Each structure stands twice: as C-alpha cells, then as structure tokens.
Amino acid sequence: MLEASNNSELPAIPGKRYFTIGEVSELCLVKPHVLRYWEQEFPQLKPLKRRGNRRYYQRHDVILIRQIRSLLYEQGFTIGGARQRLSGDQAKDDSNQSQQIIKQLRTELEDVLEILRR
Numbered sequence: 668m669l670e671a672s673n674n675s676e677l678p679a680i681p682g683k684r685y686f687t688i689g690e691v692s693e694l695c696l697v698k699p700h701v702l703r704y705w706e707q708e709f710p711q712l713k714p715l716k717r718r719g720n721r722r723y724y725q726r727h728d729v730i731l732i733r734q735i736r737s738l739l740y741e742q743g744f745t746i747g748g749a750r751q752r753l754s755g756d757q758a759k760d761d762s763n764q765s766q767q768i769i770k771q772l773r774t775e776l777e778d779v780l781e782i783l784r785r
Contacts, residue, residue: 730767
C-alpha cells in the first residue's frame with residue numbers, strides 16, 4: 668500500500684523498539700494531535716500506554732501510520748474509506764507491513780555495509 672515514491676520522502680525508521688509520539692510525528696510527517704485523533708478513528712492503531720498516559724509506538728504502528736497517511740493525504744480517501752480499506756485488507760496489510768519492514772531493514776543493512784567498507 669505504501670509505494671516506494673511515497674516512502675522515499677519520509678525519513679527512515681530507526682532500529683528502535685519504542686518511539687514517542689514526537690518521534691513518530693517526525694517520522695511520519697504528521698502532527699501529534701492528528702496521531703491522537705487517528706487512534707480514535709482506526710482500531711488497529713493501539714500504541715502502548717505507560718505511566719502518565721504516555722504513548723509508546725512500535726515499528727508496526729509507525730508503518731501503519733504511514734499507510735494511513737498515504738491513504739488520506741496521497742490517495743484521497745476519507746477517514747471512513749481508509750478505515751474500511753484497512754479493515755477489509757487486514758491480511759494483505761499484514762503482508763505489506765512485513766514487506767515494508769524487510770525493505771527498511773535491507774536498506775539499513777546496506778547502509779551499514781557501505782559504512783563498514785570505507
């Protein structure tokens with residue numbers, strides 16, 4: 668669902684386990700209040716909440732947010748249409764997320780290999 672052309676303008680996802688809402692905001696080019704709103708609208712988006720109601724997003728959450736962003740901002744879906752698209756294609760989305768993670772890891776590993784060769 669996330670085409671390479673759309674993904675190239677977004678920063679690479681670092682190899683961390685958890686991300687704060689501010690970090691996700693920068694990684695996905697979406698403001699924090701929009702992320703909080705999307706949590707209410709998309710049942711698939713469930714970041715961990717710890718002390719003080721702080722949100723901690725995982726890598727799969729970041730990829731899902733990028734998919735939602737692509738559906739809404741680039742493909743012109745409404746919130747309802749994007750929700751329906753995501754829930755209707757859940758198995759397809761899981762494989763797309765896996766492919767996206769693999770592509771991201773491959774890119775990061777190639778970067779590390781290039782640094783090591785220098």
